[in-house]
Amino acid sequence: MKPGTAQEHTTGRVAVVTGGGSGLGESICHHLGQQGHRVAVLDRDTEAAQRVAADIRAQGAEATAVTVDVADQGAVNAAFTAVRDEFGPVEILVTSAGVSGFTQFEDITLNEWNRYIAVNLTGTFLCAQAAVGDMVAAGWGRIVTISSAAGQTGALRQGHYSATKGGVIAFTKTLALEYAAKGITVNTIPPFTIDTPMLRAAQDAKHLPKAEYISRVIPSGRVGSGDDIGAMCAYLCSDAAGYVTGQVIAVNGGAVM
Ligand SMILES: NC(=O)c1ccc[n+]([C@@H]2O[C@H](COP(=O)([O-])OP(=O)(O)OC[C@H]3O[C@@H](n4cnc5c(N)ncnc54)[C@H](O)[C@@H]3O)[C@@H](O)[C@H]2O)c1
Numbered sequence: 001m002k003p004g005t006a007q008e009h010t011t012g013r014v015a016v017v018t019g020g021g022s023g024l025g026e027s028i029c030h031h032l033g034q035q036g037h038r039v040a041v042l043d044r045d046t047e048a049a050q051r052v053a054a055d056i057r058a059q060g061a062e063a064t065a066v067t068v069d070v071a072d073q074g075a076v077n078a079a080f081t082a083v084r085d086e087f088g089p090v091e092i093l094v095t096s097a098g099v100s101g102f103t104q105f106e107d108i109t110l111n112e113w114n115r116y117i118a119v120n121l122t123g124t125f126l127c128a129q130a131a132v133g134d135m136v137a138a139g140w141g142r143i144v145t146i147s148s149a150a151g152q153t154g155a156l157r158q159g160h161y162s163a164t165k166g167g168v169i170a171f172t173k174t175l176a177l178e179y180a181a182k183g184i185t186v187n188t189i190p191p192f193t194i195d196t197p198m199l200r201a202a203q204d205a206k207h208l209p210k211a212e213y214i215s216r217v218i219p220s221g222r223v224g225s226g227d228d229i230g231a232m233c234a235y236l237c238s239d240a241a242g243y244v245t246g247q248v249i250a251v252n253g254g255a256v257m
Pocket residue numbers: 018019020021022023024025042043044045048068069070071095096097098099100119123146147148149190191192193194195196197198199
């Protein structure tokens with residue numbers, strides 16, 4: 001069967017999820033697995049990636065774990081080669097790997113700034129570049145980047161983080177423009193607050209308030225879940241979403257409109 005023909009290929013696509021070992025990425029992996037896709041769980045945390053891949057297999061879908069630092073071009077290219085060797089050409093890419101933190105602007109060191117850019121922005125670029133050739137060859141592809149509300153509105157003590165996420169949003173729109181005519185959609189989901197280890201670490205360090213306080217500034221009245229993001233991501237990666245591209249699809253309980 002030729003890959004890339006919508007009618008022939010509604011499930012069982014090859015999906016790569018970076019940062020798949022935790023939080024949003026983990027939920028996204030499960031949602032894509034539930035759609036029948038073969039899921040490659042990419043993460044720098046080998047044990048976490050293996051645990052998520054094993055959980056997905058236990059639920060009856062195909063999954064594999066690949067260790068990668070998305071900021072390292074050689075490692076990214078090797079990881080995508082490993083996925084192709086096991087599952088075939090990459091058809092879906094979701095970039096959730098990211099680092100976050102809070103530092104007063106004047107205290108952000110160049111090293112810290114460069115690390116955020118390397119993981120959040122360059123990592124997104126490297127993975128998209130590693131994946132898109134397969135999608136062009138197939139005439140079908142789905143890319144979803146995970147950005148952040150911080151990239152839409154700015155965020156206190158997150159000059160480095162918000163800059164990377166604003167960059168991801170602009171990068172997503174440009175990729176969408178360049179690949180729309182090739183059957184590839186590119187969209188971004190900018191979460192506000194989702195209950196994940198990243199959020200809990202920020203709460204434990206007192207950078208962010210507890211969920212009950214955050215919930216007061218969210219019109220829906222609650223912090224989001226990984227499933228909120230995973231469900232939207234699965235839709236954006238489906239055939240049904242073929243006319244949705246270049247969009248900033250906020251899944252945030254109305255926190256940013
Ligand atoms: N949780 C939130 O409220 C929230 C809000 C806005 C945006 N986001 C974004 O969502 C994404 C996922 O965040 P999360 O809350 O699930 O965080 P998380 O810390 O739970 O998961 C992030 C995963 O990325 C992996 N990772 C980090 N650096 C990596 C690297 N260099 N190479 C490969 N893997 C790497 C980590 O090992 C981890 O498994 C991030 O891009 C984050 O900025 C999260």
